[in-house]
Amino acid sequence: MKVGILITGTEFATGTKQDTNSVMFAKLAFERGFDVVFIHICKDDETEIRHSVLFAINICDVLIVSGGLGPTFDDVTREALASALNDKLVYDEAWFKYLENDYKARNVEFTQMRKRMSQRLLKSKPLANKQGKALGFLYEKEGKFVIALPGIPQESKSMLIDAFDILGFNKKLREVVLFRVFGLKESDVSNLVKDYKGVFINVSACGVDVYIQDNKEAAKIKPILSKYIYAQNMTEMEEVVGNLLREKKLTIAAAESSTGGLIVSRLVNVAGSSAYCLGSIVSYSNEVKMNILGVKKQTLDLFGAVSEQTAKEMLLGAKRLTNADIVLCDTGIAGPSGGSINKPVGLHYIGITVKDSIKVYKEIYQAERNYTRIYISQYALNLARLALLEYD
Numbered sequence: 001m002k003v004g005i006l007i008t009g010t011e012f013a014t015g016t017k018q019d020t021n022s023v024m025f026a027k028l029a030f031e032r033g034f035d036v037v038f039i040h041i042c043k044d045d046e047t048e049i050r051h052s053v054l055f056a057i058n059i060c061d062v063l064i065v066s067g068g069l070g071p072t073f074d075d076v077t078r079e080a081l082a083s084a085l086n087d088k089l090v091y092d093e094a095w096f097k098y099l100e101n102d103y104k105a106r107n108v109e110f111t112q113m114r115k116r117m118s119q120r121l122l123k124s125k126p127l128a129n130k131q132g133k134a135l136g137f138l139y140e141k142e143g144k145f146v147i148a149l150p151g152i153p154q155e156s157k158s159m160l161i162d163a164f165d166i167l168g169f170n171k172k173l174r175e176v177v178l179f180r181v182f183g184l185k186e187s188d189v190s191n192l193v194k195d196y197k198g199v200f201i202n203v204s205a206c207g208v209d210v211y212i213q214d215n216k217e218a219a220k221i222k223p224i225l226s227k228y229i230y231a232q233n234m235t236e237m238e239e240v241v242g243n244l245l246r247e248k249k250l251t252i253a254a255a256e257s258s259t260g261g262l263i264v265s266r267l268v269n270v271a272g273s274s275a276y277c278l279g280s281i282v283s284y285s286n287e288v289k290m291n292i293l294g295v296k297k298q299t300l301d302l303f304g305a306v307s308e309q310t311a312k313e314m315l316l317g318a319k320r321l322t323n324a325d326i327v328l329c330d331t332g333i334a335g336p337s338g339g340s341i342n343k344p345v346g347l348h349y350i351g352i353t354v355k356d357s358i359k360v361y362k363e364i365y366q367a368e369r370n371y372t373r374i375y376i377s378q379y380a381l382n383l384a385r386l387a388l389l390e391y392d
Helices: 021-031 046-059 077-085 093-105 112-118 153-166 186-193 215-228 237-248 262-267 286-291 297-303 308-322 369-390
Strands: 002-008 035-042 062-066 089-091 119-121 125-127 136-141 144-149 177-181 199-204 207-212 229-231 252-256 277-282 326-332 347-354 357-364
Touching: 002 021, 002 046, 021 035, 021 062, 021 153, 035 046, 046 062, 046 077, 046 144, 077 089, 077 119, 077 136, 077 144, 089 093, 093 112, 112 119, 119 136, 125 144, 125 153, 136 153, 144 153, 177 215, 186 199, 186 207, 186 215, 207 215, 215 229, 229 237, 237 262, 237 369, 252 262, 252 308, 262 277, 262 369, 277 308, 286 297, 286 308, 297 308, 308 326, 308 347, 308 357, 326 369, 347 369, 357 369
Parallel strands: 002 035, 002 062, 062 144, 252 277, 252 326
Antiparallel strands: 089 119, 125 136, 136 144, 177 207, 177 229, 199 207, 326 347, 347 357
16 A cells, blocks of 8 residues: 655744654554655645645555644644545544543643644544644545644654554564665665665765665675674664673773764763763864873874874873773864865874774765764774674
8 A cells, every 4th residue: 555644844844843753654654564655744834734635645545644733823734634635623522521631630721722632533533642632533535544643753653553553554564674884885885785676775974774675685685794784773883882892891982083072972872881981082182182192292293183193192192091991083174174185174084992903094084074073983983893893
């Protein structure tokens, strides 16, 4: 069956806020055997929502509509659906009573606007909201189904699953296998997987995500991507590294320049990171590199802050200060200015020291400043991951 997804919200249509529901809905639909053919965002405007619904139900068997079921003036999705589907709105008696008792118990006025949250189309089936107040509903007309859900993600997810259950799609029929890859360029990954069926990729500062719609194909692709796969779900690099550090009972620290503390910030995103993360010296200026990390003035004068030599001395300084088992460092030019012919914007030196080994890698990555910082922090954390996999 073909599924369409309609997200309502002026905040999404104007770029003020990023929609996440469509991604979640598409994944749930795909897993249950649906094919998503339509994803659309429109403003909180009754006429626009009505036109979008009329268009979508001509090409979809199931239309998921999210947003606009709340108690505010711009929640007009119910009215738009009533107009588009030629049905009338009624108060669901059970939900109305539930809301009335709830507001009374909390000594909050049960206003007319709040009462609207118990409305549904006359010929629809109610979808109870287990975590919120706005009632959803499932409507069927001439073999077409419309699922109306509130816009709050944690509320709409369980309600959509309930709707799928009612429609008889209560089992996962397929699953997308995800390989998160770092260390290969997008074009290289594409060349490696292009001959396999049901594969699509997405690139970001954190690497290349490879999605495979067939488990048998995934089994063939996995050994090809091999060590470049750092996760097989949406786990982030910092969690992968953290798990390895905890498993091997090792500690980590960093000496950072252009990343500005992002490496250690990502490490401490993970709960329990105090067991292995000792800290970071953010040496953005040459003075801090010299006075705290002990980088020699002669090194900076001869080779510059962005150099292999400076990176090595940053590593040694952080090792001396923290005595961590693994130390990472970066120094570079995040841009958009500050580059030269010999040292272009995007040039970075990323280093790691493990035991007695010191390695520094040169990388040129040119993108928007903060996108570059994310990439370099990912590069550094990946160095730690690879080192930990070989650590004994």
